[in-house]
Amino acid sequence: MLSTSALLAHTNDLNLIIRHVLAGLGHGIHAGRERGAGVEFSEYRAYAPGDEWRRVDWKLLARADRYYVREAERDSHVAVWLWLDATASMAEPSRSGVAGLDKLWYARTILACIAAIAQRQGDAFGLVICSGERVQFTPAARGPRQMQRVLAQLQRAQAGGTLPNSETLRASMPFVRAPSLVFAASDFLDWPSGQAEALLRLRRMRHDVRLLCLQTRAECDASFAPETTYRDPENPDGVFRFAPDTVGVYRKNRDEHFARMLAQCRSNDIPALAACIEEPLPAVLRAWLRQGGHA
Known part of the structure; x- marks a missing residue:
């Protein structure tokens, strides 16, 4: 299985990365579309x-x-929606020596692979990008040209700003009337948030919502360089210094935050997979799909 560092060698060609990741991945997002009777x-x-x-x-x-x-x-079809958090915190890089690897690269690459599977199945798919307090929306469609549109938007996505508020997101979701699968990739450091409210609302409307919570290895195990000061990219006043007497506080706050988030996801029947961006991307993709019953 290819490592994330090996995939980074093709970072400027999402098409090539997709071929590497999907090699040998035999299942899709959901049950295959019917052929023959019922196909109009x-x-x-x-x-x-x-x-x-x-x-x-x-x-x-x-x-x-x-x-x-x-x-x-067909009389009924399920659209696949790719939801990308491209706010400033997603620019957090790996501190494990993998050059060019950050949370945004990982998120947009794994969503590109979901798009490729949707295209292979003949599904309509679209894209929602949250960045700079705004929402960029690519309507759902089928086919190779849609694939190129989505890949272009993913490739251009840059991490910046904060999440849009609830009102902005509510006005930017015209797809909620049709049955949908929503694959949302974020670090979910902001929860509750307008993004969280939107995803919970979609689930309550009986859409299939699946979350991928991305962190760096340093964030997961508090292995930041000691005596280093870090500034919150989405809050200029947020400064944290990793000293021996503060690491425990960081771990406690982090664990409590994600425990609350995951508990709310479970209570709303939303599968949420936590992963470190240093993990091999094909394995994380397979685990994410498996959560929907497609092992």
């Missing part, structure tokens, strides 16, 4: 690289001298 023709669209040749309409090729792919719709 919807429309033609121009062939794009990555489309399956068996979906090409060869009779139309003979008439139009161009490749077209048949699209099908």
